Amino acid sequence: MKTGGATGGSSVLAAAQAVASGYADCVPVVGWxxxxxxxxxxxxxxxASAACKDFESxxxxxxxxxYAxxxxxxxxxxxxxxxxxxxxACKNHEYACYSPYSQNPGKYTVEDVLKNEMVSDPLSFLECCVMSVGAAVLILADEKTAFEMTDNPMKLSAICGGTHTLRTADRRNMPILLLPNETEETYKDYFDGRRHEWPGFSSFLASRMAAYLAYNMAGIKDPVEDFDFLETHDAFTISDVQTYEDIGLRPYGRGREFIDSGEAYFEGKLPTNMSGGLIGTMHAVGATGIFQLVELLWQLQGKWDKFHADPERWTRYGKKKPDDFRSLQVPNARRACAISHAGTGSHVTCAIMEKP
Amino acid sequence: MAIEFPKSCAELINEDPMIIRNAKTWSHYHAYGGWGKFFKGLREKKILATRCTNSQCEEKRLWLPPRCECPDCWHETEWVEAPQTGKVYTWSVVKYPGELFRLPADTPLITVELDGVCTKMMSWLKDGKPEIGMPVKAVFNTETPTNTIVDLAWIPA
Structure with missing residues (x-):
């Protein structure tokens, strides 16, 4: 299966449908x-040959x-x-320092990022995902099979997908699709009252649709309250802040508050991308969406340290565990969400995993 | 007659781990299909868009890039010339373009909004410094056409 950057999420979605329908009792999802x-x-x-070859590439x-x-x-x-x-960018590069799987770890200041060479104005190299070699595997099974394989399986309580036009410029305006934690009132003052100019170039309808479906499937009322941590598809810093809004962490136009308030950090209310994300750790395209869910699994099982803190893991990848290593195991994590994203938001999946 | 081994197709770069360099060059033959007329139009300094022919269809505006069928009702569309002046909706100066980019690094890419068009148009700014809301007008490469979208560009109006 291939849906570009969302290949991992789409593969898990297909596997989940196979298990949920009874077509299969166990599906290994392998991406690389x-x-x-x-x-x-x-x-x-x-x-870029995945973009429109005639009018974009x-x-x-x-x-x-x-994205710029x-x-x-x-x-x-x-x-x-x-x-x-x-x-x-600073947050995700730093969290990548604590992952033996990371390709582009580093401790940078905001100033370092601002002074960094531009790729395409206003995005600098440190604000763009890495090109990686990587693989990830997740095993989906029905409840009975899962408990035959492990004592500690996690429940994939929802995974849903959204799509939108391949070309960003083909997206006509429409009223905002409201999430369970939003009302008409939320957007009374949005964008000088121009609430109908959505999604434009600032938002991803596909992400919002995926979140809308998944939140309703899993009974999520407010993502900031109901999730304990997140993995977002931070292909670029800009797409990350856009996603904060699309999945309802803040209303449209106010995504910056999620990072500025400190909520997105490990110490914050809803720690995001402790894996190091696509900017710091890896974007081996076909593996990425699966890798995010593997990180969710380890966190929820309380095994994050087992897979990150063991010096032998680091040695295996020809690295030395850093002296200032920090555990990013989220205490008592119960439920989490991962976003897998393709193109300029042409395919997006939203997955919710929780303790059964 | 015994078949000979090929003389060379790849070059050994490294022994351990073993790496070969495998140079590949080939041509693609690409049919523009139903929107070939748009690219012919550029040679005549025209921006050709399409409009739905179904009088019941709610979308009365033009589609640009053009569509063979209306994305809303699937009726056939007709060709209509789009305006050649518009406004910059957004922009970016590309510093590190991909390998196949035919324009120099530092070329400003722009997305243009045109009156009466329901979509937007990705293009590039041939002259001047881009700004959101800046009025621009179309210019065409009719001298040495590449028959691709880069034959259309914009300059400050």
């Missing part, structure tokens, strides 16, 4: 990618440029400084 065979520029061309041959177009518009509409975007 090797992106080391060509230069970054050639790799970007290959990836020739303009840049690089997805970072298409969204970033400029988002910043213009919502008055978001680059410093806020840079904080997301």
């Amino acid at each position: 990618e090797r992106m080391d065979e060509v230069s970054t520029k050639v790799g970007n061309s290959y990836i 020739e303009l840049g041959w690089m997805y970072a440029a298409y 177009l969204m970033a400029q518009r988002y910043q213009y509409e919502n008055n978001v400084p680059r410093e806020t975007l840079a904080k997301i």
Whole structure:
């Protein structure tokens, strides 16, 4: 199965449907990618061939440029400084320092990110995901089979997908689809009252649709209250802040508050991307959505330390466990959410995993 | 007659781990299908869009990029010339483009909003510094057409 950046999420969705329908009692979901065979520029061309070849690909041959177009518009509409975007990059690069699986760990200041070389204005190299070699596996099974295999399975309480046009520029305005924690009142003052100018270039309808379906399937009333941590698809700092709004962590136009308030950090109310994310740890495209759910599984099982803190893990990948290693095991994590995302928001899945 | 081994197709780069360099060059033949007319239009300095022919369809505005069928009601569309002046909706200066980009690094990409068009148009700014809301007008590469979307560009109006 291939749906670009959302391949992992889409594969788990297909596996979940197979198990839920009774078609299969156990499905291993295996995803991988090797992106080391060509230069970054050639790799970007290959990836950009997933955009519209006639009307988009020739303009840049690089997805970072298409996200930069969204970033400029988002910043213009919502008055978001680059410093806020840079904080997301700093957080995820830092969390990648505590993962033996990470490709691009580092401790950076906001200033480092702002001074970093541009890929496509306003996105710098430190604000873009890495190209990786990687693989991830998740096993889905019905309840009976799961308990035959392990004493400690986790429940995939929902996984749903949303889609939107391939070309960002084809997205016509419509009224905002409201999540369970929003009402008409939420958007009374949105965007100078222009509530119907959605999703534009600032929002992903596919992410909101996936969250809408998954939240209703799993009975989520308020994501900030009901989840204990998250893994988002931080392909670019801008898409991360956009996603905060799409999945209802903040109303549209106020996504920056989620990072500025400190909620997104390990110490905060809803820690996000302790894996290091796509910016810090990896984006081996076909594996990414699965890797996020594996991180969810380890956190919920209380096994994050087993898979990150053991010095032998680091040695296995030719690395040394850092002296300032920090455990990012979320205490008493009960329920979490992962977003898998493709294109400029053409396919998105929202998965919710919890303790049974 | 015995068949000879190929002389060379890949070059050994590293012994351990073993890495080969495998250069590949080939051509793609790409049919524009129903929207070939748009690319022919660029040679005549026209931006050709499409409009739904169904009088019952709620979407009266133009589609650009063009569509062969109306995405809302699936009726056939007709070709209509789009305006050649618009406004910059968003922009980015590309510093590190992908390998196949035919324009120099530092070329500003823009998304243009045109009156009467229900979608937007990704393109590039041939002259000037981009700003959101800036009025622009279309220019065309008719001298050395590449028959791709980069034959259309915009300059400050």
